[in-house]
Amino acid sequence: MLKTTRRVGVVLFQLGGPDTLAAIEPFLYNLFCDPDIIDFPFARIGRKPLAKLISTTRARKVQHHYATIGGGSPIRCFTERQALALETELTKQGLDARCFVAMRYWHPFTSEAIAQLRAAQCDEVVLLPLYPQYSSTTTGSSLNEWQRLFRADLLVHAVHGDPAVHNVVPFYRHPMYLDAVIEKIREALARFERPKQAEIIFSAHSVPMSVIAKGDPYQRQIEETVRLLMERGGWPNRHRLCYQSKVGASRWLQPSLHRTLHDLADEKVREVCIVPVAFVSDHVETLGEINHEAREEALRLGITHFEMTAGLNDSPKFISALAQLVWEAVGGAIHSRTAVHANERQLVMEELMTASGD
DSSP: OOOOSSEEEEEEEEOOOOSSGGGHHHHHHHHHTOTTTSOOTTHHHHHHHHHHHHHHHHHHHHHHHHHHTTSSOOHHHHHHHHHHHHHHHHHHTTOEEEEEEEESSSSSBHHHHHHHHHHTTOSEEEEEESOSSOOIIIIIHHHHHHHHHHHHHHHHTTOOSOOEEEEOOOOTTOHHHHHHHHHHHHHHHTTSSSGGGSEEEEEEEOOBHHHHHTTOOHHHHHHHHHHHHHHHHTOOSOEEEEEEOOOSSSOBSSSBHHHHHHHHHHTTOOEEEEEETTOSSOOIIIIIIIIIIIHHHHHHTTOOEEEEOOOOTTOHHHHHHHHHHHHHHHTOOOSTTHHHHHHHHHHHHHHHHHHHTO
16 A cells, blocks of 8 residues: 555545434434435425424334334444544554544534544545445435535635545445455355355345436446345355335335245245345344344244344455545555556446436
């Protein structure tokens, strides 16, 4: 790696989650107030009342999910551990790095990360969304919030000589990321008496079809992630893709995890391994929706062996992948695959420009 005397601030973006049961409703209110999530004619007038209605109703429905995993989301804990591990790894590799966590809908908010970044007096900034695949509802929303608040912060503090800002593009194609996921899948399959017989079910967070219709590349990138993992993992197992966490009555990506479990039962499949393919940390959608609710449903349907892969969290392979992404973003990665990774990066950038209409 190329050593540098410049201090680099790395901002890890994540959705966030309520840390107590009382925080569920305000967390959801923040979520549904997001213009990248809720957008319709005259939304500026109706968004907040609608967000209040949805969050109040939804909070009652999801409270049991959080109750089953200890009364709050562990995503902040896992993301802060990722930030600490990444900072340690980058420092070992010769980069003067400071890592900060910016959650979109709950503490620590993006504004808190910006204040910490300013206090650390960083010369460069790397924006690292922890969403492997791009969607306007996740990466897009986080980066939009960053742009709004960071520009305002520069004006308020009369900052001269803005720090150089680098973006880490969606990393679902990155070999080290894929290897980190493959490691977790192999660990889960090893818990089966006949690992090659288990059906691998990739589950991703769903998004509205209206988002996909506008050119959002999320579905394509999810499907490609599944293809790359199966090719690179070399498993002979049958596999399929489904989606989870639908909200509201509009059309979302299908099939749902619920429908898929019923299909598996109808097909007499008795051993399933669920792989949460759009998440890098364990949280309510993995620990609650999959490992608790879906597990119970699967057993009721006659599926006798149900496993879920553990989240990447702060696994050494994943932290190494993040470190390489940071180095590539600042132009400091020197290794034999630099040209290959640069080509992959260019392909992703072209896809995002196409989706945005640029």
